[in-house]
Amino acid sequence: ADIEAGKAKAAVCAACHGVAGKASVPVYPHLAGQQEAYLLTQLKAFKDGSRKEPLMVPFMAPLSEADMENLAAYYASLK
């Protein structure tokens, strides 16, 4: 996975999950330092609908498998 590519893709995520993966809204999760495998599993679950989260749906459509891997690697790399 490519952390720098993930960082570039993460710009839109920052609106809710914070610029460094620290969410500013209490109901949204921090992503910084989260487990890479967990993040990837959840991204895939949002995309395939097995984890139903309507807020995430519009953000998943444009993401490829590689994008999701890169995003998971990026957020896992943060402290």
Place this chain on the structure above:
Amino acid sequence: ADIEAGKAKAAVCAACHGVAGKASVPVYPHLAGQQEAYLLTQLKAFKDGSRKEPLMVPFMAPLSEADMENLAAYYASLK
């Protein structure tokens, strides 16, 4: 919410999420320092089935609303 009561209830959670909320298994999420409101929302979603996670189901049945509030407060309090 009662952080100490949450800590007591968290003993069983530690098997997967770690003794201090740091998961030892890559596919399980860290809980330490996660947002309290997010943790509570997810616990309720596991309990009511709106977030489908079969692994979590058996652990949710014995938890009261207060238990879930205390668990969320406990994990949010960790670093």
